Amino acid sequence: MVGTTMLAAKPLIFTLFAALPALAAETFTNPIGEGADPWLTRQGDQYAWCQAPGNRQVSLWLTDSPTSLGTEHVIWHAPEKGPYSREVWAPEAHFIDGHWYIYFAADDGNNANHLAYVLESKTSDPLSEYELHGPFATGEGEDGKSPNLWAIDMTVFEHAGKLYAIWSGWDAPGTDQQYLYIAPMKSPTELSGPRVLLCDNDDYLWERTEEREGSRGLNEGPQLLEHEGRTFLTYSCGASWDTTYKLGMLELTGKDPLDPASWKKFPEPVFKSTENTYGVGHGSFVKSPDGKQWWHAFHAKRSRQHGWQRAIFVQPFSFGNDGLPDFGEPVEAGSPIEVPSGTKTPSVSLPYHAKLTDAADQNDFAYYGHQQFYAVRDDGAHLGVVPKEPVNGYRSGEKLVLRGGDFTDLAASVDIHFIEGDRDAGLLFRVTDPTVGFDAQKGYFAGILPGQEAVILGKTDGNAWTELARESVRLGTQREALLAVSARGEKITVSVNGKTLIETEDDTWSHGTLGLRVVDTHACFKNLSIERP
Structure with a gap:
């Protein structure tokens, strides 16, 4: 979840944040740019970052490396007025059956009216024209509209030949209680059944905003990670505005993704703050240019004060002998690490x-x-x-x-x-x-x-x-x-x-x-x- 603050003066705490591919050959320095809820995907030899600068547009950055934001292309501008004119949040670009689908949440300026939408490309080109669909029926009842309910952070995935959507939604109008929901999809632009609650949002104290009894649970930012026949679902929990933000994880252990019993929640967070890099969450996952490494893109806070000023980090991760992802600890800002394997370092000649x-x-x-x-x-x-x-x-x-x-x-x-x-x-x-x-x-x-x-x-x-x-x-x-x-x-x-x-x-x-x-x-x-x- 994102928020809005007024323009800040020069930070007094520290100067962190962002570096792109290493200038001296084989390293780069994190974080790589400003932003939140980073979505990174790969199609062929090209990577695409998806962001919503200013919460009023959807942009794609096309690049040749997961450590570079590349060049921005504005895909869609929100209208001046209407139900999806403000607070455009967490867009994700998915390539499905020859078209690009960009899922995002938006409202009319009132957070209680947030719903999920999707942009569909006209062709297989990510920079082609897009058509808007939505809102999705993410609420109660068989039709999902009785009533339609608050939804953000929608992602999609295919399992056993069927398409599903997972998002973070309210359990009832006005509650501000965020849970993870799943629903089957008729097509990339339409749900085909009622939503199903995946799990409670406060099974563990570390899922709660203040990590203690009495504070509310909060689950959002679901992301799928598939490896060697296993399907994992990471999610962000705690408080996005605070240092408690972190990643939890579920695994699909049953056959039916619509059955909550098919999902196993892990008892400990899989990625959390350190003393120097904190408020980490809302990750996405891609492979290196040569396909030999896994990389994790996520955001972290700029200071320990409450707020949503964040920047984007990327770092490698691996899978253990037990087949589980090992995300390690978030890298410290300013620490050079090796570029992804297979990266082609650009060069410039003079003049x-x-x-x-x-x-x-x-x-x-x-x-x-x-x-x-x-x-x-x-x-x-x-x-x-x-x-x-x-x-x-x-x-x-x-x-x-x-x-x-x-x-x-x-x-x-x-x-x-x-x-x-x-x-x-x-x-x-x-x-x-x-x-x-x-x-x-x-x-x-x-x-x-x-x-x-x-x-x-x-x-x-x-x-x-x-x-x-x-x-x-x-x-x-x-x-x-x-x-x-x-x-x-x-x-x-x-x-x-x-x-x-x-x-x-x-x-x-x-x-x-x-x-x-x-x-x-x-x-x-x-x-x-x-x-x-």
């Missing part, structure tokens, strides 16, 4: 040029920041865009990083237009291990601060910033500038509008990729150029 004025230019980049704070427009790539209606919004030093770049000496330049704010905007270079966070990358940064009429050069170690040099500069009323950097060995120079303002030496970082970054500022970037010095 490199990008106008940054259309979506095609973004295929080469990874974005690190809140999904609502980035936009591609006709005039360039906008970082730090503050949305009118931020959902679980937070600032994090938003950045675009060139995937596959690994340069030693370079000369780079970009046009910057400051739209709003007086803080930094500029170029990252010799960067490795980028994550979502103000100083969450290793490398150098050269930026302009219009409010201080200064250009600066500094370095970050993944956690902290160290300033190396600063000089005065004036942008004028248009607040535009051409920023350029040159790095040759230990010598670094920074220029603004063709005039060299900073010359210094530093040997901390010798190589890495290049990126664009803002700090509490909205700026537009275009005409990026990278060459050998």
Whole structure:
């Protein structure tokens, strides 16, 4: 379940979050991006992430690796008014009989009216047009509509040639009591029978929101995992807004999925928080590019305070000798791990040029920041865009990083237009291990601060910033500038509008990729150029 908060200031607790495929060959750093309820699926050689940025649309990110969000494609926009115009939650993309079906929940702005819907693709292309169906009959009675009842997190699976839907729903109108339900399907867009309660939501204290007697049970986020003829169902329980969020698991041990007695609940959680990575849940499962490894995508909270500001992690898991999945412990943010087996690491050769004025230019980049704070427009790539209606919004030093770049000496330049704010905007270079966070990358940064009429050069170690040099500069009323950097060995120079303002030496970082970054500022970037010095 997701929630809404107002735009947050710079986090004071820590700067975590997100990294895409490793820039230095065979590792990457978690978490890989901002978001919640991550759904990841594979079709052929392509992976598809499914998310609902701003809770008002459904988007697919297509990529070649489970450690990269890839490029966003908006599949569907919610209408301005109506029963499915607000609070679009937890979309899942399933490929069934030659078509894509994206299941999601939505309401009219009143959470009590949440129901489940599905988008059906016109063709086998995940980017084709979609038709909306629903709502599903997820309520009481033989018709499922007497009355129709609150439903979220619908997923589907096939067993013995029959299709089934499982979701999290209320037991009665207005109770806010979430249980797992299952129903047979007539087709991917319609249920064919009444719902069946799979299990109680408070068999164990760890399933309850506060993990104690007196607090309510809560089951949601069901996900199927099939391996060597066995069918497992993970589910999220505890409180999504708190650190108690975790995964429980059922196994289908009988023949009929519609018989609750056919499902066995495990007495202990299968995936839970650690001291450093907490509020973990709503996972999905895929295999590595070569099919030899299993990978788990899930979200975790950014702080221990109540709320829904989260980011996406991916990590491998295995199956034990007993045939049960072993998810291990959630990896700590900032800890490099090996890329999935069979991953093809992208590479970039120089010279490199990008106008940054259309979506095609973004295929080469990874974005690190809140999904609502980035936009591609006709005039360039906008970082730090503050949305009118931020959902679980937070600032994090938003950045675009060139995937596959690994340069030693370079000369780079970009046009910057400051739209709003007086803080930094500029170029990252010799960067490795980028994550979502103000100083969450290793490398150098050269930026302009219009409010201080200064250009600066500094370095970050993944956690902290160290300033190396600063000089005065004036942008004028248009607040535009051409920023350029040159790095040759230990010598670094920074220029603004063709005039060299900073010359210094530093040997901390010798190589890495290049990126664009803002700090509490909205700026537009275009005409990026990278060459050998």
